[in-house]
Amino acid sequence: MSYDIAHIKSLVEPNRVHRDVYVDPEIFELELKRIWGRAWIYAGHESQIKNPGDTYALTIGREPIVMARAKDGSLHVLYNRCAHKGAKVASEGCGHSAGFRCPYHGWTYHHDGRLQALPARAGYADTGLDLENPAFHMQPVAQFESYRGFIFVCFDKSAPDLKTFLGDVAATLDNMADRSPEGEVEVAGPPLRYMHDNNWKMFIENLNDAMHPMIAHGSVGSATRRLAAKMPEGATPSAEAEIIFPFGSSYQFFDDLGVTGLPNGHGYMGGKKSIHTSYSDIPGYYDSMVASYGEEKTQEILSQNRHNSIFYPSFTAKDAVQAVRVVRPIAVNKTIVETWHFRLKGAPEDMLKRTILYSRLINSNASMVGPDDWDCYARMQEALPSHSTPWVDMRRGFGKDVTEGDHRTSFGTSDLSFRNQYHAWLDYMTRETVA
Ligand code: FES
Ligand SMILES: [Fe+2]
Known part of the structure; x- marks a missing residue:
């Protein structure tokens, strides 16, 4: 079928979206022109x-x-x-x-x-x-x-400049670079690159989906809780355990992180607190930061701790881990996801080792976490086209957003992030002038 504006509008309701946004090849082709052809x-x-x-x-x-x-x-x-x-x-x-x-x-x-x-x-x-x-x-x-060294392209010459497009989500890239004593990060090696059997939006949505870790990653959660229970009182967890433990966190923990939606579909979870907040110090790092920035500024930089930031539509970033996950849409049900790792210039090499360890434990296809997510994406891609209900629900926390300027916030397990992304989706997809 051919999509006119009215029809596209009918696919997105305030608290649910039609399955066609994930499964219809014609919608996918339109997305490439109207979203990927217009956004940075x-x-x-x-x-x-x-x-x-x-x-x-x-x-x-x-x-x-x-x-x-x-x-x-x-x-x-x-x-x-x-x-x-x-x-x-x-x-x-x-x-x-x-x-x-x-x-x-x-x-x-x-x-x-x-x-x-x-x-x-x-x-x-x-x-x-x-x-x-x-x-x-x-x-x-x-x-x-x-x-800050991150190169963006835009195929639409009439689009506003990059800074305007990014708004407050740019603070995530600032923080990632500021965490280097030299104020710069650099790519360390080739990425992890996997073809996923799902629509690109499922990945982007999942990164701020705080209702899934307790279930999809439940086996990791229960294993880490058992391990934690066996540890002697006051013992320091290993670097591996420190990374894995928060995947066993409660609904309350994620609610407390909070979620923020920004213009253009961007957003983030956490801010002062994330699953990375309680990582132990790496010898020499704090001192190298203080030598560059002084005590007060160093503490200010290290106190920003966003969980995942969404740079809609093309990537997500973790400032405190120095990794970005890049989405390359291939077909309506095929997406390449690349995870790139960054070295903090001037910081001890152990900082990079922790970044890589994080990816090995969480993002790799041999990890304990990543494959849980991919399995869920593939299940959605498989079941959505069925003759069951055509709607995908996003009503959690609906009506409870708090608006302050161009920020909308809610409790961490709210579906705010998804609704915010579809607000942008609809805007891109229904603008009259096609790039
Ligand atoms: S030289 Fe490039 S196509 Fe002929
Ligand atoms: Fe996950």
Whole structure:
């Protein structure tokens, strides 16, 4: 069927959404144009293209792009499409080169996209081919901006700037970078990358779904409680136990964290408190922070502790763990999720080890937690198309939000975060001008 605005509006009610938003391939294609084609989307981190000549190619929805650092140190984000006959120029992932060279007929480009040369050029004499003409260049994306080293792209040239788009969720990236004594993070190694059998929104929703850990991760919760009960009084838990224990927390614990919804579908849980608050100190870290910032500022930085922040639609971040989880929609029921880990520049290497340990215990497909979530997503994707009721419920805490400026808050297990995301979804999907 074909979707007109009225029909799209009928899919989202104040406290429930129609299953078609998760299972209809036509809705998925519209999302790529209207959400992924309009919002600022996370592409990667500047440290992935640290040195002149470094490149990183990726695909966002149906758009192959490549980030590059040119000889003069400038950053560029281009469509990864040859100006000749359209071949994808750079292979996916990282590279390093003097410039781009198309593997088909050998047109070469500078890292800023300008056409550099092409073989047997005499054959183009008097045809209008001109190296200086932008029509023969690799094309830049409409907009890109870097915030604290995190590079975002936007395929809509009329979209407002990145800072306006991010609003208060930017504080999560600030905090992640501020937790480095040098004020900068850098990518550490390749990501964990898994294909999930579910719609992209299920992952984004789950990250602030505080009603599922007690059930979906119940086996981890009960095992950690048994382990904790066996520990001698006053004993320090191992680094592993410290990370796993909070997954056995109560409904009350998550309620107390609170949840915040922001404009454009962004949001976060926690703020002063999260499942990471009671991690023990890593020797040397606090001192290195105080040496850079002084005592008061260090305490202020370390007191921000958001649980998961949602950068709708493309990624989630944990400031206190220095990891981001990036969503790459492939099909209505296929999503790549990448987990990237960051080193706090100037901090002891043990800080990075804890970040990696967290991912190994929680995000990896060999972990005790991640597979519980993927199984639930796949179950939803499987059962939603059935001839049962078409509605997906999001009414928990409905009517109890507290509004202050552009922040809406509620108790942590409220469905506020989902309703906030669908508010943005509807706005993107029903705006008349299609990018
Ligand atoms: S398609 Fe790239 S050189 Fe021909
Ligand atoms: Fe989970």
